[in-house]
Amino acid sequence: MSVRGRSYRYVGPADLKAVLRPGGGGYAIGSAADFSIWVAARSAAELAEPFTFVVGTDGVLRLAPRRSEHVACAGGAMVLSAGEIHFTREPGRWTVDDVSNHSTGYCPDVSSWPDVARALDGAGLGRPSGFTHEVVFRRCPGCEECSIVREEDFVCVFCGSDLPEAWNVDPADGRGTLRDRRSGPA
Known part of the structure; x- marks a missing residue:
């Protein structure tokens, strides 16, 4: 698969990344056959819940x-x-009925949808035309805190500075973690 979008590095708490084991990672879904194998190993209770997903820089859904x-x-x-992401069974195939870019570890921009769409198409899954729930992440240029923007209110809850319209979460020096604006300072 060709890679076309921006790549995102992990910007969440360092202690979460520090405990990763080599060879770990999600189940790779590069084709309809991969998805069929993965679904067959899931219980009905598991399939009733959403799943965590990433699209790797190789374009493969995990x-x-x-x-x-x-x-x-x-x-x-x-x-x-x-x-x-959440899947539902339709006659003759599986489809995505709910998908968001809600990842406070990577904070991907809503513009990452085309990469998700390509990965879902490659796995033979029906899909919506975009994220069903878009999450807008921004880093404050004043205090450098990271937030989820709610209701198009581009103002930092931590210091009151205006937040940029364009995605800017990944700081050049790697400092900072995301805090949800609903809960305020952590």
Whole structure:
């Protein structure tokens, strides 16, 4: 698969990445056959919940249980996108009925959707035309805290500075972690 999008490095807590085991990572879904094998190994209860996903820089979808960290699903590597995904069975095929870019470890921009779409198409899965829930991540240029923007309110809850319109989460020096604006300072 050709890689076309921006890649995202892990920007979450360092202690989560530090405990990764070599060879770990989510289950790679590069084809309809891969997805069939993966689904056959899941219980009905598991399939009723969303899953953690990443799209690796190789363009391949990787899946892990919902409570998995995205950095673990990616094996610590950079990704083209990350988030949560839910599948539903339709007559004759599986389809994605809910998918978001909600990953506080990678904070991918909503513009990462085309990479997700290509990975889902490559796996033979029906899909929506975009993220069903878009999460907007921004880093404050004033205090350098990272936030989830809610209701298009591009103002830092930590210091009151204006947040940029364009994605800017990955700081050049690698400092900082994401904090959800609903909960305020951690």
